[in-house]
Amino acid sequence: MSRRKRGAAPGSERFADAPLDGSLLEVTDVKTQFKTPRGLVHAVDGVSFSLERGKTIGIVGESGCGKSVLSRSIMGLLPRNAVRHGSVTFEGREIGKSTGNSMRQYWGTQMAMVFQDPMTSLNPVMRIGNQIMESLRFHFDVTKDYAEETALALLNSVGIPEAERRLREYPHQLSGGMRQRVMIAIALACGPKLLFADEPTTALDVTVQAQILDLLQEQQRERFMAMVLVTHDLGVVAGRTDDIAVMYAGRVVERAPTRSLFEQTRHPYTEALLKSIPKLGQPSHSKLDAIAGRPPDLVKPPRGCKFAARCPYAQPKCITDEPELVDAETPGHAFRCFFPVGSQAGAEALARNLSAGETATGLPVRKEGEAVLTGVTV
Amino acid sequence: MQVIVRRVIQLIVVLVVVTFFTSILTALLPGDPVTTIAPFSSEQDRANIRNQLNLNENIVVRYGKWLGHFMTGDMGREYAGTGVRGQSIWGRIKDSLPRSLLLMLYVQILTLLIAVPLGVYTAYKAGTRLDDLSNGIAFLLLSIPVYVTATLMLLFLSVQRHLLPTEGWVSLGSNPVEHFKHLAMPVLAITIGQVAVYARLLRSDMVATLQEDYILMAKSKGISDRRVLWRHALRPSSLTLLTVAGLNVGQLIGGALIVEVIFHLNGLGFAIGDAINRRQYIALQDYIAVVAIVYVLVNVAVDTLYRVLDPRIRGARIG
Amino acid sequence: MLESADTELTAGSVSAAAAVEEPPDEVFEKRGMGVLAWIGIGWLSLVVLIAILAPVLPLKAPMVGDYLHPKAGLFSPGHLLGSDDSGRDVLSRVVWGARASLLIAVGSIAFGTLIGGFLGLVAGFKGGLTDTVLGAFFNIFLAFPQLVLALTLVAVLAPVKPSGGASSGEWGHRILVVILAVGIVSVPLLGRITRASAISWSQREFVMAARAQGATSRRVMLREVLPNVVPAMASIALLGVAIVLVLEGALAVFGVSIQEPNPSWGNMIYSQLSNLNSAPAVWIVPSVLIFLSVLALNYLGDVVRARFDVRESAL
């Protein structure tokens, strides 16, 4: 069988003219909908952010709020029933309209993804080595021996002992943490400039989680690679990101430099997420039950603020009008709320609700935070 | 190792039971079996037949003797009438079995050659018109019996257009062109239905496989769709293909027997039909036993192959 | 080929995404299965009806030749569906043939469903030694290809008469033998499905609960498990009838189905193999009937399976 060569290796010449300064990724008003029998699912609804080379942005939110769909929309890895709007520029090139065939030159070499569940994301009937070497051999004009050497080096660099033997093994012979390391090795194989890590640790033990996150961070620094770190746990991103975007029901509700987000939290949802960060040692899955209620139906999203139904600050205005993304004092900090946390308006709103015993949407509130934290499991 | 021993024992038990059943078939014949087999024969012939069938022994001894003869290939001859030497049963098996096997092999190869690309392609196109269309056609094809397909082909390709010979077997060695010309219709007649079975199952299996996380992962490496399909998606589904093959051996054998009769291919199926019509029950027992043994062995082979191919099972056995 | 055009490999194709999102009932309605299923039921009812009514329908005698009009084509005056070499009316033969073919198909599957269903239910419900023994029994019968087993049983239970038999007694006897033989073949198939289904239902909570409340096991088996096993049995039985309709033709190829001059769909097809061109209607008409009936049965079997979520893996 003759091996197809993809012209010149895309990593080298094609992208050589890209500017080295300025932002690597610009996401502007990206909207993604799925056509389903129930109607259009508005999974991502007008998200914008930008990311510079070598920086990390955290995307945080509950399950189902569109984090995975957002990263896949940026990469152009969407199923056939998806419709995507808005603009995505990568190194100044518009890729928001590109589909599979033209995106393939970016995948692997320019941007790569580490998936949520290492148990199901590796091909069970292919050897580890082949899965790592595959993209190398496909994208670059390299010999088998060279690819194997590279794969070996990669496995070593992601901290897999006895790499030589592992190359010949199948995924089921590896532990979950090892598999996630292999996934990272695969993603790094062709030296991408942008790495999407979609909840890379959710499926792993707590002790392994930190190791994997450290590994990602270390690799990212070494390779001067930008990273989009997706998680539902603010605790995970705390010390590891430059910026954080908090998503709710397909929208960014707050976006800020990491420090500012933690210290000057503006959005009630972010506040609720912060309060629900589990203490060390708690099982990682119990935490999100901590916010009472469920996210809205994405087929028929509510008219006003999407979070109003669960928000202890909610006022009548929140039900009818949707707040715009407005800037906070700190540069780069923006949020979507009429009655932000830590503001005069917010404090008054909360006080009003507390004295009434319920919010404008009928959510019962008693003393501070009570409604937000009902039903804490553990 | 233990697994192997257990499987071998299982195999032996099945073979014994199956051959036991065939060896006492004649006991099911209504009335005196000898009268049914040879209604107008002399006393001497009757005694010979009685002897050959071991009718005077009890069932276990009868099976033992039959087995002894069967294993040594000393199966005797068909009864052809007083004073006439019938055909050697072993000789007939020796000639006809390879033909039947070859026929089935051709069918299997052709089926996979057509069904695999078809199944992969329709899975790739799942949900489109083309997929609906090919699914519909496959469903229609599934409902056409082999003998109807064979008859239609005979009418259009042989009787009306004289494109292909209607019957007979030409060995590959003596004349390859004629060999394939004679086998074209029989093989196609079975293959059409089989393709529908395989392609449908492969498609639905691949559609499920294509939902897997590792397919999205493979895609995100930026490799071609072709590679994703053939390298990543087909491999796991090939195990399903093998399962189908196992379940389908019976259909395949049945199809082969039918076309052998229709196209006079002189394989084992033809021999069985012939034996039934000429009430050669002595020979029939042996032919049926051979078919059953082939069936059991092929199933075991499929099962073994399955274990070899699936690294998860393989790994489980080692570790 | 695969890389061309604007199509692309997608991890969640439309159909699969739809399957996940929609409740099963909607899948059923949306694809317009209803209409096709009704057409299928209509067709099968029609076939059954004409088979039952054969004696009172205004038909020519199926076994009497019309020597003035042999080999009539389709739509000839007097022979709506043509006639065969000796002028026997194809329409009449096909209607009377339906009687034989349907009797065999329905009869043998009824036999198999009763016996196989009972054995499978008991095996699956009781488990233990009963299950082991019955399971082994099923497996031994499954160690023969269906056609071979049916063929052998018919050939042995009713040896072919060199002269052929035309009497009505012969007809009835042979039908019985074929039903018995094919019925026996279908026992392990139906038994295995029923067993698999019974095993899974026997472990459900409500069955456990009924047992815990002290209901007799016979009562639990018949009242709690059986009703739930019926869909699986029904879908397989429908497919089984289809398989036997086809099988009857295969038996005819080997000359052991209904004997000439009596008609069955199978032997009408087979009787023409040596002279296909002379009166194609004789074999084309029953072929089409088999095809349509099998198609309808296969389709309905699928519908039942989809409706009741009978798992393929259980098959």
Ligand SMILES: Nc1ncnc2c1ncn2[C@@H]1O[C@H](COP(=O)(O)OP(=O)(O)OP(=O)(O)O)[C@@H](O)[C@H]1O
């Ligand atoms: N192929 C699809 N078809 C229809 N709807 C989809 C599809 N994929 C995702 N969705 C919907 O889009 C919404 C966002 O899903 P997404 O997977 O992005 O959530 P997430 O934030 O990544 O959650 P998690 O933390 O559970 O991974 C969900 O409501 C989901 O049901």
Ligand SMILES: [Mg+2]
């Ligand atoms: Mg996700």
